Amino acid sequence: MTIVRQISGFVIRDILRSRWSIANTMFFAIATAGLFYLQADSARVAVSISSLSLVFIPLISLIYTAMYYYNSRDFIELILTQPIGRRSVFLGLLLGILISLVAGFITGIGIPYVILGSSDWTDISAVIAVIVIAIALSSIFAALALVAATRCDDRGKGLAVILGMWLVAAVLYDGLVLAAATALAEYPMETPLLIASLANPVDLSRVLFLVHSDMAALMGYTGAVFIRFFDQPIGLVVATVSLLAWFAAPVWYGLRRFNLKDF
Amino acid sequence: MLPMPGMLGGESMRLRMTMAREIASVRLFAAVTCLLTALVLMVPSPAKGRTLWVHPDSTLATISQGIGAAQSHDTLVISVGTYSADSLIIGIPLTLSGQPGAIVRAGGKRGIFVVTAPHVTIRNLHLTGVQASFTAEHAAILLEGVSHVTIEDNIIDNCFFGIYAANSFACTISRNQVIGRQDRLTTAGNGIHLWYCRDIAVIGNSVSSHRDGIYMEFVRSSVVDRNQCRDNLRYGLHYMFSDSSQYAGNFFCRNAAGVAVMYTSNVLMQDNVFDQSWGGASYGLLLKDIRDSRVVGNKFTSNSIGVHIEGSDRIVLAHNLFKDNGWAMRLMANCLDNSIRENDFIDNSFAVATNSRQNHSSFDGNYWSDYRGFDLDRDGYGDTPFRPVSLFSLLVESHPPTLVLLRSLLVNVLDLAERTIPTLTPETLVDTRPSMGPNL
Numbered sequence: 001m002t003i004v005r006q007i008s009g010f011v012i013r014d015i016l017r018s019r020w021s022i023a024n025t026m027f028f029a030i031a032t033a034g035l036f037y038l039q040a041d042s043a044r045v046a047v048s049i050s051s052l053s054l055v056f057i058p059l060i061s062l063i064y065t066a067m068y069y070y071n072s073r074d075f076i077e078l079i080l081t082q083p084i085g086r087r088s089v090f091l092g093l094l095l096g097i098l099i100s101l102v103a104g105f106i107t108g109i110g111i112p113y114v115i116l117g118s119s120d121w122t123d124i125s126a127v128i129a130v131i132v133i134a135i136a137l138s139s140i141f142a143a144l145a146l147v148a149a150t151r152c153d154d155r156g157k158g159l160a161v162i163l164g165m166w167l168v169a170a171v172l173y174d175g176l177v178l179a180a181a182t183a184l185a186e187y188p189m190e191t192p193l194l195i196a197s198l199a200n201p202v203d204l205s206r207v208l209f210l211v212h213s214d215m216a217a218l219m220g221y222t223g224a225v226f227i228r229f230f231d232q233p234i235g236l237v238v239a240t241v242s243l244l245a246w247f248a249a250p251v252w253y254g255l256r257r258f259n260l261k262d263f
Numbered sequence: 264m265l266p267m268p269g270m271l272g273g274e275s276m277r278l279r280m281t282m283a284r285e286i287a288s289v290r291l292f293a294a295v296t297c298l299l300t301a302l303v304l305m306v307p308s309p310a311k312g313r314t315l316w317v318h319p320d321s322t323l324a325t326i327s328q329g330i331g332a333a334q335s336h337d338t339l340v341i342s343v344g345t346y347s348a349d350s351l352i353i354g355i356p357l358t359l360s361g362q363p364g365a366i367v368r369a370g371g372k373r374g375i376f377v378v379t380a381p382h383v384t385i386r387n388l389h390l391t392g393v394q395a396s397f398t399a400e401h402a403a404i405l406l407e408g409v410s411h412v413t414i415e416d417n418i419i420d421n422c423f424f425g426i427y428a429a430n431s432f433a434c435t436i437s438r439n440q441v442i443g444r445q446d447r448l449t450t451a452g453n454g455i456h457l458w459y460c461r462d463i464a465v466i467g468n469s470v471s472s473h474r475d476g477i478y479m480e481f482v483r484s485s486v487v488d489r490n491q492c493r494d495n496l497r498y499g500l501h502y503m504f505s506d507s508s509q510y511a512g513n514f515f516c517r518n519a520a521g522v523a524v525m526y527t528s529n530v531l532m533q534d535n536v537f538d539q540s541w542g543g544a545s546y547g548l549l550l551k552d553i554r555d556s557r558v559v560g561n562k563f564t565s566n567s568i569g570v571h572i573e574g575s576d577r578i579v580l581a582h583n584l585f586k587d588n589g590w591a592m593r594l595m596a597n598c599l600d601n602s603i604r605e606n607d608f609i610d611n612s613f614a615v616a617t618n619s620r621q622n623h624s625s626f627d628g629n630y631w632s633d634y635r636g637f638d639l640d641r642d643g644y645g646d647t648p649f650r651p652v653s654l655f656s657l658l659v660e661s662h663p664p665t666l667v668l669l670r671s672l673l674v675n676v677l678d679l680a681e682r683t684i685p686t687l688t689p690e691t692l693v694d695t696r697p698s699m700g701p702n703l
Contacts, residue, residue, distance in 0.1 A: 054670075054672070170673075171672055171676065172673075174668055174671045174672070177667075178668060178673065181662055181664050182658070182661075182662050182665065189664040190664060197667060203671070209670075214541065215589070215670075217541055217542050217567055217589070218612060218669075219666045219669070220543060220666065221664075222663060222666060223666065223667075
């Protein structure tokens, strides 16, 4: 475990020195400040940040992780010559990237919020919810990116796979859901839609935001089914398990590939 | 005769003239109504009578004894104390005036006062305790076939129905505070209930926690102004078959639904606020089978649905503000020749929803916060038309479960594509002159 910590320490120091982390932080800082400039209401800004995070956090996590992996191939190969378990190297890498990603996001939205936002508890809790979801999404997509990067030695191919993942998670999946919901309109679609939204981390995050905002009242019968499910403890447990599974599965599979990989 | 949809383009000039005439007639009607109301208010109630004092310790210890001792046009002053009355009939012109602290309870299982004579005034009383009934509509004050009755400055609480007027005309109900029990819908009555009435002025009352705040059925030429209706279980104001009436400057807040106007023509709805009717089946204003009416200068804020319009023709909706609603407006395809102009649609989840590709109403000069066009000639209006019905809104209308995709990237992309090259959204539901800035 100390080795994991040491390696993640190296990674974090390395990332903090790079332009990537500054760009990441600046992106969220400028976006948040811009939203405050456009609409002074903190609650609305939280909603806008949540929409923004759902699109950009997966994308940034994927690209950032893969790029870091490809750029530090030499470092990884060097460190693997040392008497250190591959497991520690993989986890240290993931942890280091993850911490710097999340730290960048939190400082990015945190600083403008502290300066411009309200100190009302409901607004603050909305921002905390955004941050929790952002941490979940970052973890999941960083793990997925690491899997893609260990599988594809070619940087171009790896990036293509990653963009494909993002497209499926953020856009195409919803397209399939939409197609299914319209094609099967004669059938009761509430439960299938609920399951479909649990199966995609981006959708699940979006639905969690929706259900816990006023917007849920607009959603009629389907909305009522969703609210009923997510308001129960079992709903939150299932949602958490789904998010954890989306993190654990790529970590497990990535570790296996990384152990067997011929560098 | 209603113009057919196909004739719309060619006959727009004539239509516009018709509309102008309608507006003129509505204005004339409003003026006449105001005049009538003023006349009603000015009719002097004969002040020649005596003044009798009702006091628990005097010879006139009950209101019933007071009424028994009174002659026409007397004034009964009700002193501090708690009295009871069980559907007490006021059959001669009288003034009942309460002193602060005068409370009248329902003595039996029926109402409190039944007014059967004209020129009765009831003011400054605190009426309470009318029980709910499943067979009769017991009210704190029942007006039965009377005229020139004034009910003012009373507090009516914990009553089944507050003020119930039937077959009456030229009456005034003003500045009363009517507070219901916030009961179940089945055991709650209406705050102010008008049935087959004419020339009634309902002004400056506040009604809360009843079934409907103010209910009007078969009422003609009446005015409902500056009332506050909050937290009612069904509608703030419920309007049925009540032609040539107006309601203006009212405040409707947190009612299950703000106002329902049904089967009526010539209604003026002006400067009202419809706020926070938020819930699965809630709306600020429901217009159903309405003709030749005007909805002007109102504010619709934070409602699930701002205005729901169906089967309504020749309505002018102008200078209204729609802000933070789920749907600002649902305009069903069975509406004809409505003019929606110079309104502000700001930050609504959906600006306009409809259920068809057909549209027979016109949109002109509105401000849409979703509009992304430009104004090269600097005339204040965008150079490209705006289509307020998004593709997603159309999808949701036909397949409600797809609403779970709200705020998804896919939906934004689809809407953008549809706005760029419209193929599915209603062709004629378009604002060709979208305002670049808020109109209000």
